[in-house]
Amino acid sequence: MNIRESFDISIQENQQLIVKMMKCIQEIYVAMFDVIKSNDLDGAERLINDDILVNEMEETINEQAYLVVLKQCPVASDLRKLVTSIKVANELERVADYAANIGVYIQKTTQNNESYRKLMLNYRQPLLDMFTVLIEAYNESDVKKAFKVCALDNDIDIIYEQQIKQFIAITREKTQIVAEEASRALLVIKQFERAGDHLTNIAEHIIFLRTGKHVTLN
Amino acid sequence: MKTKNIFEIENLSVIYGETPALKAIDIDINEKSITALIGPSGCGKSTFLRTLNRMNDLIPECRVMGSVMIRGENCYENGYDIIGLRKKVGMVFQKPNPFPMTIFDNVAYGPRCQGVKNKETLNEMVLEALKQAALYDEVKDRLESSALSLSGGQQQRLCIARALAMKPEVLLMDEPTSALDPIATLKIENLIERLKKQYSIIIVTHSMQQAARIADYTAFFYMGELIEYGKTDQLFSVPKHKQTEDYITGRFG
Ligand SMILES: Nc1ncnc2c1ncn2[C@@H]1O[C@H](COP(=O)(O)OP(=O)(O)O)[C@@H](O)[C@H]1O
Numbered sequence: 001m002n003i004r005e006s007f008d009i010s011i012q013e014n015q016q017l018i019v020k021m022m023k024c025i026q027e028i029y030v031a032m033f034d035v036i037k038s039n040d041l042d043g044a045e046r047l048i049n050d051d052i053l054v055n056e057m058e059e060t061i062n063e064q065a066y067l068v069v070l071k072q073c074p075v076a077s078d079l080r081k082l083v084t085s086i087k088v089a090n091e092l093e094r095v096a097d098y099a100a101n102i103g104v105y106i107q108k109t110t111q112n113n114e115s116y117r118k119l120m121l122n123y124r125q126p127l128l129d130m131f132t133v134l135i136e137a138y139n140e141s142d143v144k145k146a147f148k149v150c151a152l153d154n155d156i157d158i159i160y161e162q163q164i165k166q167f168i169a170i171t172r173e174k175t176q177i178v179a180e181e182a183s184r185a186l187l188v189i190k191q192f193e194r195a196g197d198h199l200t201n202i203a204e205h206i207i208f209l210r211t212g213k214h215v216t217l218n
Numbered sequence: 219m220k221t222k223n224i225f226e227i228e229n230l231s232v233i234y235g236e237t238p239a240l241k242a243i244d245i246d247i248n249e250k251s252i253t254a255l256i257g258p259s260g261c262g263k264s265t266f267l268r269t270l271n272r273m274n275d276l277i278p279e280c281r282v283m284g285s286v287m288i289r290g291e292n293c294y295e296n297g298y299d300i301i302g303l304r305k306k307v308g309m310v311f312q313k314p315n316p317f318p319m320t321i322f323d324n325v326a327y328g329p330r331c332q333g334v335k336n337k338e339t340l341n342e343m344v345l346e347a348l349k350q351a352a353l354y355d356e357v358k359d360r361l362e363s364s365a366l367s368l369s370g371g372q373q374q375r376l377c378i379a380r381a382l383a384m385k386p387e388v389l390l391m392d393e394p395t396s397a398l399d400p401i402a403t404l405k406i407e408n409l410i411e412r413l414k415k416q417y418s419i420i421i422v423t424h425s426m427q428q429a430a431r432i433a434d435y436t437a438f439f440y441m442g443e444l445i446e447y448g449k450t451d452q453l454f455s456v457p458k459h460k461q462t463e464d465y466i467t468g469r470f471g
């Protein structure tokens with residue numbers, strides 16, 4: 001007989017909220033790349049508004065976790081799960097902020113900057129893959145998959161380094177692009193790079209969940 | 219930093235008649251720290267505690283094998299001074315058990331048995347013990363009242379004072395707060411944490427949170443075996459054995 005039935009249910013609920021939040025932000029990222037591709041101004045507005053939804057999800061996870069800690073005095077892996085959920089929700093919230101920032105970028109940018117956007121779309125696949133592997137890693141507390149998330153982040157870092165050079169080349173070539181436009185575009189790819197870092201932090205938390213050991217993958 | 223051991227226990231087994239209660243326990247206990255013993259009822263915690271001052275000798279069919287070294291001497295060796303051992307290793311029980319006499323006489327009982335007759339010396343010893351047990355302020359004006367007039371928590375601190383009056387090195391405590399209310403419990407816990415500067419304390423507790431709060435080291439027993447022993451912080455955050463994890467998270471059996 002399971003003598004901690006309601007406790008187990010609370011922990012499952014907590015884990016499900018995290019997975020729901022991950023999936024939600026993955027969808028936001030799919031939408032975000034569509035918005036970049038089609039320069040969709042309404043879509044950009046939606047990205048900005050979605051951020052409120054994500055903030056609420058983080059709040060819900062925090063409140064739920066605090067209450068379970070309060071009522072159940074968890075120890076060992078139970079405690080790690082709950083503390084980790086608070087940290088993961090925080091990382092996810094940051095990742096969603098970047099999508100909102102990009103919504104703002106799309107709204108503010110005026111010039112036709114096809115060549116920048118093409119480069120931006122290079123982050124689509126590795127970032128979406130990171131989400132997919134991360135969700136699996138979290139669901140299965142799978143350390144190997146957590147490491148795979150980190151490998152994907154390395155790909156993003158490589159793309160980022162290369163693209164900085166490409167951005168500068170494009171800016172030099174097309175002298176009609178104003179400095180403001182170029183700087184904004186550079187800031188966009190920086191957001192993708194940071195998103196990769198935060199998703200990797202989540203992978204670190206998953207390893208802690210499983211092993212009780214802190215690792216640094218970034 | 220390497221800490222010194224107060225007890226070094228090797229291959230300790232205890233049998234009541236035919237029933238084994240402890241099976242080949244090896245454990246070293248650090249001096250001047252708090253060691254908690256946890257585990258389900260009947261796993262052998264009290265039996266273990268009693269081997270440390272040979273209280274098991276009082277149980278007719280109880281047999282003890284192996285060695286219990288205290289400060290490097292095996293207290294189960296023939297000719298070991300048992301009276302001296304009980305003086306060195308004091309004990310406090312689950313239910314406060316003050317003697318039906320005055321507060322003063324309760325604490326003076328041990329020293330008197332030891333032959334302390336000088337009134338002043340006795341007085342000093344009693345007050346010192348009451349202060350150490352954080353009871354003095356509450357009873358200083360009624361030392362001649364009956365100990366039975368004290369509250370449960372005060373009675374338990376009186377029992378601790380009584381044990382301390384013997385100037386022990388070790389205090390054994392068998393669920394010392396399980397009969398107390400939460401505030402009285404915290405008072406005892408606070409007291410125990412203060413006492414560890416001077417004494418080595420071994421405490422049996424059914425409260426996992428209590429072990430986590432006050433113990434430096436925790437030992438988990440199950441069915442007469444020592445399953446896991448280590449720093450409390452590590453045992454409660456990342457236990458090494460699945461049985462420990464199952465027990466402390468309340469998912470046992
Ligand atoms: N005086 C005794 N006579 C016979 N059996 C005993 C006696 N004391 C304890 N036992 C048995 O030894 C085992 C361990 O008991 P105990 O040390 O009291 O466990 P705990 O303190 O962990 O609850 C149990 O099976 C118990 O029934």
Ligand SMILES: [Mg+2]
Nearest residue numbers: 263264265422
């Ligand atoms: Mg017992």
